[in-house]
Amino acid sequence: MSGPVSLTPSALGRLMPMHVLLAPDGRIRRVGPTLQKLRPGKLMTGHDLLSLFEMRRPRSARSIEWLMQAGQARLHLAFRQPPCTTFKGLVVGLGAEGALINLSFGISAVEAVAQYGLTLGDFAPTDLTVEMLYLVEAKTAVMEETRKLNQRLQAARVAAEEQAFTDTLTGLKNRRAMEHVLTRLVDRGGRFGLMHLDLDFFKAVNDSLGHAAGDHVLQQVARILVDETRREDTVARIGGDEFVVVIKGIVDAAELEATARRIICRLEEPIFFDGCPCRISASIGAIASTHYDRPDPGLMQHDADMALYASKRAGRGRMTMSDAMSIDRRRPGLTAASSAPGPLGTD
Amino acid sequence: MHGLINRSIQCFLADTYGTDFWAAVAVGAGIGPQGFETMLHYDDALTEAVLSGAADRLGKPRAALLEDLGIFLVSNPRLEALRRLLRFGGEDFIEFLQSLDDLAGRARLAVPDLDLPDLELQEHGARRFRLLCRWHVPGGCHVMTGILRALADDYGALVVLNLCDATADDAAVEIELLDSRFSEGRGFSLAIPVDQGAA
Numbered sequence: 445m446s447g448p449v450s451l452t453p454s455a456l457g458r459l460m461p462m463h464v465l466l467a468p469d470g471r472i473r474r475v476g477p478t479l480q481k482l483r484p485g486k487l488m489t490g491h492d493l494l495s496l497f498e499m500r501r502p503r504s505a506r507s508i509e510w511l512m513q514a515g516q517a518r519l520h521l522a523f524r525q526p527p528c529t530t531f532k533g534l535v536v537g538l539g540a541e542g543a544l545i546n547l548s549f550g551i552s553a554v555e556a557v558a559q560y561g562l563t564l565g566d567f568a569p570t571d572l573t574v575e576m577l578y579l580v581e582a583k584t585a586v587m588e589e590t591r592k593l594n595q596r597l598q599a600a601r602v603a604a605e606e607q608a609f610t611d612t613l614t615g616l617k618n619r620r621a622m623e624h625v626l627t628r629l630v631d632r633g634g635r636f637g638l639m640h641l642d643l644d645f646f647k648a649v650n651d652s653l654g655h656a657a658g659d660h661v662l663q664q665v666a667r668i669l670v671d672e673t674r675r676e677d678t679v680a681r682i683g684g685d686e687f688v689v690v691i692k693g694i695v696d697a698a699e700l701e702a703t704a705r706r707i708i709c710r711l712e713e714p715i716f717f718d719g720c721p722c723r724i725s726a727s728i729g730a731i732a733s734t735h736y737d738r739p740d741p742g743l744m745q746h747d748a749d750m751a752l753y754a755s756k757r758a759g760r761g762r763m764t765m766s767d768a769m770s771i772d773r774r775r776p777g778l779t780a781a782s783s784a785p786g787p788l789g790t791d
Numbered sequence: 792m793h794g795l796i797n798r799s800i801q802c803f804l805a806d807t808y809g810t811d812f813w814a815a816v817a818v819g820a821g822i823g824p825q826g827f828e829t830m831l832h833y834d835d836a837l838t839e840a841v842l843s844g845a846a847d848r849l850g851k852p853r854a855a856l857l858e859d860l861g862i863f864l865v866s867n868p869r870l871e872a873l874r875r876l877l878r879f880g881g882e883d884f885i886e887f888l889q890s891l892d893d894l895a896g897r898a899r900l901a902v903p904d905l906d907l908p909d910l911e912l913q914e915h916g917a918r919r920f921r922l923l924c925r926w927h928v929p930g931g932c933h934v935m936t937g938i939l940r941a942l943a944d945d946y947g948a949l950v951v952l953n954l955c956d957a958t959a960d961d962a963a964v965e966i967e968l969l970d971s972r973f974s975e976g977r978g979f980s981l982a983i984p985v986d987q988g989a990a
Contacts (some may be wrong), residue, residue, distance in 0.1 A: 466951070558982030564882040575900075577981050578879040583902030585872040589795070589829040596828070 461568055462531075462547040466493055468540065470508035479547060480568040482529065482556075493545075497521045500530075511535055512543055519545065525558050549573060553617040554580055611681040614661060614666035620790045622680035622688050626741040629690070630733070636692050637700045637732050639750035641669075641707070644725040644760040657717040661724060664715045672707050688745075695732035697765045704763035712761065727755035728763040735766070792838040793905050797827035799870070800838065803863045804845050819844040826836070831903070835928055842930075854933045855956075861937020866944060872986075876901075877942060878920075878979040883949035886970055888912055888920055891966065908935065920966040932962040939964065947976025 453474060454634050456463060461478035465697075475488045488496060499505040501520040521534040535546040549556045553573045556562065609621035617625070629636055645663065650658035662685065667686060669679045678690040694700060707726065714721035729751025733739040751766035758764065795817045805813035814824040820840035827833060846853045865874050873980075880890030890897075891910045908926035915921060922939070924932040936952055943950040949970040955963050 554982075562981055563979070564886075564981065574879065575979065578876065578897065579900055581872070581879075581983055582876055582898075585876075586830075586902055591832050593828055689901070699891075 459568060460565060462545045464488075464493065464547065466510060466511070466542040466545065468542045470494060470511070472496070473542065478562070481562070481566065482523075487493075496524060497531075498524050498528075505535075512537060514543075521547075529559070530555050531674055553577060560580060572649040588639070614663055614681050616666050616669070616687070617678060617680040619680065619682040622678060622690070623741060625678045625680075625690055626705040626744070628754065629692070630739050630741055633708050634692065635695050635728060635733050636690055637694045637703075637765075638698070638744050638748050639691065639704060639728050639730045640745065640752045641687040641689060641726050641728045642752055642756070644756075646685040646724055646725055649722045649724060653717060653720060653722065657720070657722060660717045661715050661722050665724075665726075668710045669707065672703065672710060681791060688748075688784075695734040697732065700730045700765065701763055704730060708761060708763070725761035727760050729750055729753070729766060730763055731766040792833055792835050792842070793816060793902070794827050794831040794833060795902065795905060797833050797838055797841070798829045799864060799873075800841060800908045801826040802861060802869065803860045804841075804865065806869070807859070807863065810851070811844075816841055816844045816848065819848075838928065853930060857930045857933035858937040858940070861934040861939075862941045864934075865938055865941035865973075873934075874942075874985070875979070877938070878945070879981075884943055884950070884968065887942060887946065887965065888922070891922065908932075912934070918968040920968075921972065922946075922964045922966060924964065926958040932964050936964050939966065944974075945977045947972060947974040949973035 449457070456465075457476045461476040462503045463474075463475040463476040464472055464479065467473050470493050472488050472491050472493055476597070480488055483496075492512075494506070494508065499519065499521050502517070503515070504510045505521075507515070514535055515537050517535050520530065523529045530550070530552045531547040532550040532585055533545050535543055535545045536545065537543050540730055548571065549640070553576060558579060564574060581740050607620075609617055611618040626638070644662075646658065646661065649661055662681070665685075665687070666679070666681065669689060673679055673689060673691065676692045678688075678692075680688045680690075682688050691700065691703065708728070709723060711726045712722050716722070731744050731748045731751065733744065735743070735747075747766040751764040754764040755762045795866075800816075801813060804816060809823075813826070817824050817826055822837065822841075835982060842853060842856065846856045846920055849856065858888055863878065877887070877894075879897075880894070881887040889911050895907045895909055898907045906923045906927065908931035908968060909927075911923040913921040913923065922932075922935060924935050932954060936954060939950070939952055948968060951967040951969060953965040
């Protein structure tokens with residue numbers, strides 16, 4: 445079984461479609477069909493190897509003598525003329541007959557198949573280049589699908605945030621959620637009190653101690669409001685320092701007022717931020733659903749808002765009961781809001 | 792069933808019979824009209840609900856619908872990526888047939904959790920073949936019949952396809968190759984065309 449093996453040129457071409465058979469003087473005796481396809485219109489046979497290829501590594505391979513004596517060596521080379529495709533290869537000495545170099549594209553394959561319009565038949569069946577191309581293409585397609593999925597998820601996330609019911613700073617319900625709760629209560633004919641609360645002197649906290657202090661105060665206010673209400677009540681932050689509290693089942697002005705006083709009292713205790721006391725208070729406008737023959741969430745909010753302005757005008761830190769239906773439900777100690785608000789300060 | 796397969800079915804139904812038709816099928820099967828995501832997994836029962844819902848609405852046998860699906864997968868320009876991945880299998884139709892044994896493995900190289908049918912090609916002489924098809928849902932060989940029909944066209948080969956044993960789990964397609972160079976076929980270059988449509 446030992447001894448030389450002889451191959452026909454076409455068998456050699458099929459086994460190694462990118463081979464170069466060299467004469468001892470470095471002239472090309474024959475090249476494989478795929479390699480020739482890379483230089484259309486220019487027959488490689490008869491040319492000097494080094495006139496067509498630049499030997500990049502090892503540097504010693506730049507001499508034909510070295511190539512002929514190398515025995516077996518790895519090579520990196522490239523075409524001298526554009527496109528300057530790079531190759532990796534192996535040179536094997538053939539003694540007095542010269543040398544045989546087998547080439548492959550390595551990772552330049554993706555570019556090369558595009559530049560030269562190569563097909564499946566241009567590669568030896570044992571060459572994994574085609575499998576690599578397949579994988580590159582399949583992975584690209586999969587990545588594209590994944591990218592689209594991520595885009596859809598991102599869009600869904602933005603939409604979900606827009607539809608969210610939670611105020612991210614305080615964890616309270618937001619305006620959307622509050623309106624949803626009000627509408628549901630009204631639709632079911634529920635009795636409830638509605639308080640519109642606006643912080644007093646909050647702007648001063650923000651201005652003197654910064655937004656971090658302001659955010660901290662808002663979070664503490666949220667905690668106090670939750671503490672001072674029951675589980676079945678709804679507390680929402682509907683704007684910068686504006687809150688709405690929906691108190692289920694309580695429509696009596698005295699009871700609402702007691703709750704409001706408790707809340708204001710708690711809010712007037714200093715809130716510490718980084719050791720600095722932040723002093724705020726709150727103005728509240730309140731309304732009971734029983735003030736209306738047919739309660740309307742929008743009108744109730746409007747009337748509570750009017751009552752809130754009355755509290756602000758009357759000196760802040762207090763609660764005003766709205767008297768929207770002009771039914772005399774006033775109680776001693778409560779201010780009735782009956783006219784539109786005048787100009788107010790920032791708080 | 793993998794989302795890629797479900798999404799292909801969705802694509803086929805919406806493209807062929809219209810988005811309204813798809814929306815009706817989707818609602819009937821209990822999924823939203825946006826349908827399937829390609830990179831997620833779904834219960835096989837959902838796929839079955841979509842297929843049988845579509846077949847019922849069209850008054851079309853399930854087998855014929857699945858064969859149309861197979862043809863669509865190869866011939867629709869929007870799914871060009873899939874045709875290309877199949878064409879990587881071989882230079883002519885016979886080489887392609889012989890590559891089918893590796894199809895599931897090839898697919899798993901790209902998408903490890905993709906559950907394509909297990910295919911086995913039996914050769915009965917130079918031009919007669921039998922393709923065994925085993926899948927976890929019934930009807931894989933109908934889809935394969937469509938794919939083979941469209942790819943024979945793609946390669947420019949003239950073939951006769953016959954389904955045998957269609958009731959069994961491992962049904963088979965009989966393939967007779969009459970002429971491997973019957974027509975020009977469609978070209979295939981290893982390089983990705985620049986304007987290739989996404990799947």
